[in-house]
Amino acid sequence: MNCPPITQRPEDWMRSIFTARAAAEGGIVRRQSSDIDRIVGRDRFLAELDRRGFRAVENAGQMVIFSNQEPVRLLR
Secondary structure (H helix, E strand, C coil): CCCCCCCCCCCHHHHHHCCCCHCCCEEEEEEHHHHHHCCCCCHHHHHHHHHCEEEEEECEEEEEEEECCCCCCCCC
């Protein structure tokens, strides 16, 4: 699979995630894990989640970001 070239600076891309309406309201944002790895890097992204006190889960190539500081429970 050929990845499209990165056309946005990592800082701008990450800012767009955390300023999305859902994130601003403490909701959920979903992004492809491969985009996170390719554009900003996993370590940098996880450091930003830690800085904000947010949580995320990964499944089937998708990262689901909980844009709040509430606990996350996996039910099944």
